[in-house]
Amino acid sequence: MGFKDVIGNNGVKKILHRALKQKKLPNSLLFAGPEGIGKKQTALIVAKALNCLKKTSDACEECTHCKAINNRNFPDVMVISPAKDVLKIDQMRLLKDTAYMKPMAGRKRVFIVCEAEKMNDEASNSLLKILEEPPPFSHITLVTPNPYRIIPTLKSRCQIFLFSPIPKEEIQKALVARGFQPEKAKILSLLVDGNLKEALSLDWEEVRSQRNQAWDLFLALHRREKAAPLLKQYSVSRGVIKEDLEKTLEILALFCRDVILIKEQAEPEFLLNPDFEQDLRGLARSVPLSQAMDFLSEMDFAIAALRRNLNVNVLVSSIFSNFLERSHV
Numbered sequence: 001m002g003f004k005d006v007i008g009n010n011g012v013k014k015i016l017h018r019a020l021k022q023k024k025l026p027n028s029l030l031f032a033g034p035e036g037i038g039k040k041q042t043a044l045i046v047a048k049a050l051n052c053l054k055k056t057s058d059a060c061e062e063c064t065h066c067k068a069i070n071n072r073n074f075p076d077v078m079v080i081s082p083a084k085d086v087l088k089i090d091q092m093r094l095l096k097d098t099a100y101m102k103p104m105a106g107r108k109r110v111f112i113v114c115e116a117e118k119m120n121d122e123a124s125n126s127l128l129k130i131l132e133e134p135p136p137f138s139h140i141t142l143v144t145p146n147p148y149r150i151i152p153t154l155k156s157r158c159q160i161f162l163f164s165p166i167p168k169e170e171i172q173k174a175l176v177a178r179g180f181q182p183e184k185a186k187i188l189s190l191l192v193d194g195n196l197k198e199a200l201s202l203d204w205e206e207v208r209s210q211r212n213q214a215w216d217l218f219l220a221l222h223r224r225e226k227a228a229p230l231l232k233q234y235s236v237s238r239g240v241i242k243e244d245l246e247k248t249l250e251i252l253a254l255f256c257r258d259v260i261l262i263k264e265q266a267e268p269e270f271l272l273n274p275d276f277e278q279d280l281r282g283l284a285r286s287v288p289l290s291q292a293m294d295f296l297s298e299m300d301f302a303i304a305a306l307r308r309n310l311n312v313n314v315l316v317s318s319i320f321s322n323f324l325e326r327s328h329v
Contacts, residue, residue: 001070002059003045006038007174007196008166013042015161020049021057026159027134030116032147033163036197042163043112043141044069047077050139051106065106076106082118089122096130099138109138116142117149124151131157165194175199183274187211190254190272191247210244214251215276222287222295246306253299259284259292 003013019025025046031039048059048066051074059066068074078098080091095111103109113119119127131154134140142158144150168189174196175185184204191207192199254272261270262284271277284292 001041001045002061003042006041006045007170008037009033009042009163012161012163016042016046017057020046023056025050025139027136027139028131028158029139029141030147030150030155030158030160031141031143031163032160033145034165034194035145036192036195036199037163037166038196039143039163040112040114043143044077044079046139046141047110047112050108050110051076051103068105074105076103076108077110077112079112079114081114085118087113087116087119087123089120089126092119092123092126095140096126099130099140100135103137107137109135111138111140113140113142116144117146119150119154124154128153128157166196167194171196171199180204187273187275191250193250210247211251211273211276214248215255215279217248218252218255219283222283222291242306246303249299249303249306253296253303255280256292256296256299259287260289260296263287263289263292 003017006013016025029043029046031043033039045059048061048069049055049057051065051069052058052060053063053065054060061067061070065074069077072079078095080087080095083091095113099109099111101109130138131140142150142154147155147160168186171189171192171194172182172185175188176182178200180188188199188202188204188207192202255276258271258273258276258280261272262281268274268277271280273280
């Protein structure tokens, strides 16, 4: 995999390519951005470009060095991940000690620290000096979805590259290239919030089942039917899994946005759930625009609350309270 094979973030790739070509790549980097958008893959491409036998600003994917790095058995490239959800001082000490040793097989030693926000205080302090003055033959890249959890003194010693979510159009193209029908690819691209890795891992039948279940709940809430049994089934039998709940809320929000689009007489191609178009149009005829807007606000608030790590069990009981109260009117 070279730069051309990483989808999205063309600006970041262009800067890295130019820096490699001009031999001006900083020795301490920080790649920050949401999950599943290619940060680690890009860091590995940089590692290959620094050691490639055929190229100097990209990976050729053909030489022994590139192949060895892909197989994770190149002695001068080390990928460090949390042990039991923590990056510990022993791991950073190993990085620091190894970084001062000259490369054994390649031109550069490269260290990729994944989930760098999980360094404990001791590990962070151990890494400070090597980031400030790394040997000229060693490059260190910190990879994180949450740079705000990395201490400022570490960040100040790195050149920061901010990665953006992958545009849904590019995710859709990637899914179509892998055999998905265009309509299904469009729907899946809207469900992953720019996370290409998640999109590629989704099973359409599982997604379809989840969307059908969410639609039943959506109807019950808007029609003021008794939604409590549906909520109980969702929360109790499935154990109130945060990721599942968040995805269901996102699907509900997408349905609601479509109802609003229909109420505003938008063109059909703008619908986010084209396979539910007829059902959505039927519901839109009986749902006031103000009710749809209120519902969307509730869903957006609930999603934000989940992402702030509010207690899931409490949230399940509270986010639908207004709608459940209406169902008994």
